[in-house]
Amino acid sequence: xxxxxxxxxxxxxxxxxxxxxxxxxxxxxxxxxxxxxxxxxxxxxxxxxxxxxxxxxxxxxxxxxxxxxxxxxxxxxxxxxxxxxxxxxxxxxxxxxxxxxxxxxxxxxxxxxxxxxxxxxxxxxxxxxxxxxxxxxxxxxxxxxxxxxxxxxxxxxxxxxxxxxxxxxxxxxxxxxxxxxxxxxxxxxxxxxxxxxxxxxxxxxxxxxxxxxxxxxxxxxxxxxxxxxxxxxxxxxxxxxxxxxxxxxxxxxxxxxxxxxxxxxxxxxxxxxxxxxxxxxxxxxxxxxxx
Amino acid sequence: xxxxxxxxxxxxxxxxxxxxxxxxxxxxxxxxxxxxxxxxxxxxxxxxxxxxxxxxxxxxxxxxxxxxxxxxxxxxxxxxxxxxxxxxxxxxxxxxxxxxxxxxxxxxxxxxxxxxxxxxxxxxxxxxxxxxxxxxxxxxxxxxxxxxxxxxxxxxxxxxxxxxxxxxxxxxxxxxxxxxxxxxxxxxxxxxxxxxxxxxxxxxxxxxxxxxxxxxxxxxxxxxxxxxxxxxxxxxxxxxxxxxxxxxxxxxxxxxxxxxxxxxxxxxxxxxxxxxxxxxxxxxxxxxxxxxxxxxxxxxxxxxxxxxxxxxxxxxxxxxxxxxxxxxxxxxxxxxxxxxxxxxxxxxxxxxxx
Numbered sequence: 241x242x243x244x245x246x247x248x249x250x251x252x253x254x255x256x257x258x259x260x261x262x263x264x265x266x267x268x269x270x271x272x273x274x275x276x277x278x279x280x281x282x283x284x285x286x287x288x289x290x291x292x293x294x295x296x297x298x299x300x301x302x303x304x305x306x307x308x309x310x311x312x313x314x315x316x317x318x319x320x321x322x323x324x325x326x327x328x329x330x331x332x333x334x335x336x337x338x339x340x341x342x343x344x345x346x347x348x349x350x351x352x353x354x355x356x357x358x359x360x361x362x363x364x365x366x367x368x369x370x371x372x373x374x375x376x377x378x379x380x381x382x383x384x385x386x387x388x389x390x391x392x393x394x395x396x397x398x399x400x401x402x403x404x405x406x407x408x409x410x411x412x413x414x415x416x417x418x419x420x421x422x423x424x425x426x427x428x429x430x431x432x433x434x435x436x437x438x439x440x441x442x443x444x445x446x447x448x449x450x451x452x453x454x455x456x457x458x459x460x461x462x463x464x465x466x467x468x469x470x471x472x473x474x475x476x477x478x479x480x481x482x483x484x485x486x487x488x489x490x491x492x493x494x495x496x497x498x499x500x501x502x503x504x505x506x507x508x509x510x511x512x513x514x515x516x517x518x519x520x521x522x523x524x525x526x527x528x529x530x531x
Numbered sequence: 532x533x534x535x536x537x538x539x540x541x542x543x544x545x546x547x548x549x550x551x552x553x554x555x556x557x558x559x560x561x562x563x564x565x566x567x568x569x570x571x572x573x574x575x576x577x578x579x580x581x582x583x584x585x586x587x588x589x590x591x592x593x594x595x596x597x598x599x600x601x602x603x604x605x606x607x608x609x610x611x612x613x614x615x616x617x618x619x620x621x622x623x624x625x626x627x628x629x630x631x632x633x634x635x636x637x638x639x640x641x642x643x644x645x646x647x648x649x650x651x652x653x654x655x656x657x658x659x660x661x662x663x664x665x666x667x668x669x670x671x672x673x674x675x676x677x678x679x680x681x682x683x684x685x686x687x688x689x690x691x692x693x694x695x696x697x698x699x700x701x702x703x704x705x706x707x708x709x710x711x712x713x714x715x716x717x718x719x720x721x722x723x724x725x726x727x728x729x730x731x732x733x734x735x736x737x738x739x740x741x742x743x744x745x746x747x748x749x750x751x752x753x754x755x756x757x758x759x760x761x762x763x764x765x766x767x768x769x770x771x772x773x774x775x776x777x778x779x780x781x782x783x784x785x786x787x788x789x790x791x792x793x794x795x796x797x798x799x800x801x802x803x804x805x806x807x808x809x810x811x812x813x814x815x816x817x818x819x820x821x822x823x824x825x826x827x828x829x830x831x832x833x834x835x836x837x838x839x840x841x842x843x844x845x846x847x848x849x850x851x852x853x854x855x856x857x858x859x860x861x862x863x864x865x866x867x868x869x870x871x872x873x874x875x876x877x878x879x880x881x882x883x884x885x
Contacts, residue, residue, distance in 0.1 A: 424614050427583050428610075432633050433604035433634055442633075
């Protein structure tokens with residue numbers, strides 16, 4: 241009697257969150273999977289079931305593969321670099337330096353800015369001839385670069401922006417974790433004769449692993465999710481050099497209005513992100529948490 | 532000579548002196564307790580010796596070498612932290628050999644020493660566990676192991692037993708003491724628990740407000756406290772320290788300790804030195820506490836309270852009128868203003884009591 245009552249209360253308490261999650265997360269996912277199996281309705285032609293046709297198209301689609309490889313490059317560079325930078329900044333701030341609060345704020349500022357605003361700032365930095373970078377390079381006779389217009393440099397240019405924006409955000413997590421480490425652990429390491437590097441390598445870094453895992457998962461998901469700057473700066477060009485997976489989905493869905501194919505692409509992106517999440521909760525989590 | 536020598540050590544934090552002109556010396560293989568209430572500067576003194584804080588002035592010598600300016604790792608000492616400071620991501624074995632591997636000791640040598648230490652502390656079956664999988668007492672032993680494996684002549688312990696329950700604490704007390712004897716280590720042990728200090732230490736350094744209040748063997752502190760602070764701090768229940776007022780003096784016992792000087796005198800008497808008798812100081816029983824082997828009775832004499840310790844169960848009801856006596860030799864006298872020990876003012880009169 242009492243147990244069933246508790247179950248009712250529990251269920252009612254969970255209901256609001258469950259309804260929201262279902263309506264805005266799970267239902268759309270299922271709908272997307274469903275639509276990915278149908279053709280795109282056009283004019284008087286309604287959608288018809290076409291099975292895995294979209295997925296076959298995808299395998300043959302060079303732009304899709306370009307987007308995948310771009311995104312891999314993008315993730316494999318932005319994630320480790322921004323995390324490394326974040327850790328370095330956190331260590332610097334955590335050491336007792338003067339003007340700590342100021343430095344912390346300065347490092348955090350890029351995170352606070354909206355991506356579109358950042359894109360505008362960097363459009364100026366990257367502008368050929370009169371842009372900041374070209375002006376700095378002029379004395380060396382290296383000006384006249386169209387950083388965003390050149391297929392060779394467009395993606396790296398976006399990668400730099402992402403690192404610049406994300407590092408400050410990740411730094412906050414590292415800083416919080418560093419401040420959690422008991423000072424007596426560091427004193428014990430000092431007493432045993434550990435050098436600063438050994439202390440970092442053998443004590444601090446392993447204790448930061450849960451944070452590193454958490455940040456890396458977020459960073460990887462971010463690398464597949466953050467495309468505002470692509471829209472604002474390059475629109476995927478030149479020659480698809482900066483087309484990332486999510487931007488391609490946006491293009492297919494809302495520029496080409498091929499909603500069926502866009503749904504199929506979305507399913508693939510979701511599958512990738514889900515695999516990453518599974519890796520976190522199923523495997524890495526168990527290996528890294530010490531308590 | 533292995534041992535610690537501290538000379539006029541001073542540590543200040545923004546104007547307040549945590550450690551104020553502290554000087555002491557420990558002998559070889561001596562077990563010394565640094566005792567005092569919280570905030571007396573005992574832990575800071577230990578951290579100064581360990582090199583975890585730097586002193587404002589004064590010298591620190593370890594094994595005859597001046598280490599005042601040396602970093603912690605070069606002081607040839609080991610330390611057990613109050614929180615144990617075990618590395619949570621390392622196994623017990625990795626924790627214990629951490630220092631050895633940092634110093635580049637050969638793997639074979641590491642394993643040999645680990646095996647010996649693990650056997651000594653009965654940790655052999657726990658070597659693969661993580662600290663979080665151990666009980667408090669086991670964690671304590673791992674921390675000890677990490678300190679002992681370094682084989683340094685000096686070992687510092689910062690309240691190592693404070694996180695253990697009473698039963699385990701008394702076990703570890705004996706264990707640490709016997710280890711110290713067997714290995715011939717100089718141990719400096721910080722504690723706020725006077726029972727711990729009394730039962731374990733060869734010598735006690737009692738601190739108060741950053742200064743050394745009294746230093747000596749446990750029986751010296753107990754039998755000849757240098758001040759009312761020491762008298763009240765050492766011993767459970769603490770020594771009775773009463774004002775020698777005229778009403779006290781008029782009573783039978785009081786007249787044997789007359790006040791000769793102009794400044795008032797305090798008298799101290801251990802609860803176990805007082806007996807109930809047919810004559811003596813008039814008092815009324817207020818309450819009693821039973822501890823098994825003995826009981827402590829609180830008596831009101833005039834406007835002052837006295838604790839009396841008697842063997843066995845309490846025999847007196849609250850409200851009973853009693854008389855208290857004690858041997859004149861067991862009374863201690865302190866200057867009321869400074870709190871310092873002073874000689875009984877008139878010796879010829881004290882003879883009557885004995």
